[in-house]
Amino acid sequence: MTAIAFDTLKFAKRLKEAGFTEQQAEALAAAEAEFIEENLAAKRDLKELEAALQRDIKELEAALKRDIKESEAALKRDIKELEVALHNEIKRLDLKIEQLRSDLTRDIRELEYRLTIKLGAMLVVAVGVMATLVKLL
Numbered sequence: 001m002t003a004i005a006f007d008t009l010k011f012a013k014r015l016k017e018a019g020f021t022e023q024q025a026e027a028l029a030a031a032e033a034e035f036i037e038e039n040l041a042a043k044r045d046l047k048e049l050e051a052a053l054q055r056d057i058k059e060l061e062a063a064l065k066r067d068i069k070e071s072e073a074a075l076k077r078d079i080k081e082l083e084v085a086l087h088n089e090i091k092r093l094d095l096k097i098e099q100l101r102s103d104l105t106r107d108i109r110e111l112e113y114r115l116t117i118k119l120g121a122m123l124v125v126a127v128g129v130m131a132t133l134v135k136l137l
Contacts, residue, residue: 006033008033013025015028015029
């Protein structure tokens with residue numbers, strides 16, 4: 001800290017005028033000067049502190065901006081990875097749906113074929129029964 005101007009002689013003189021002895025006035029003036037020197041900040045001290053704080057704030061601001069950019073880049077990478085994974089999963093599901101559709105179409109054709117055969121057989125039996133009934137009656 002820088003020294004603050006404190007007139008100990010003038011202070012001691014005032015104390016003597018107020019009734020202190022010379023020894024008391026000088027001791028009190030010296031103690032007061034020491035107290036002021038150790039505990040009070042000068043304008044210059046405050047300006048230095050302010051400048052140091054402003055430097056610290058600028059450094060913190062720069063570090064924060066850097067951290068934000070790094071976080072933003074990491075988030076963009078993560079989003080891109082998720083997009084790729086999601087795209088792959090959608091393709092896999094599309095293929096599975098297509099396979100299921102194909103299987104269902106095949107099963108429906110097989111069922112259609114079996115029903116056609118059964119209906120044909122039933123028709124042949126019905127015609128045979130009708131012919132037999134016509135001959136018998």
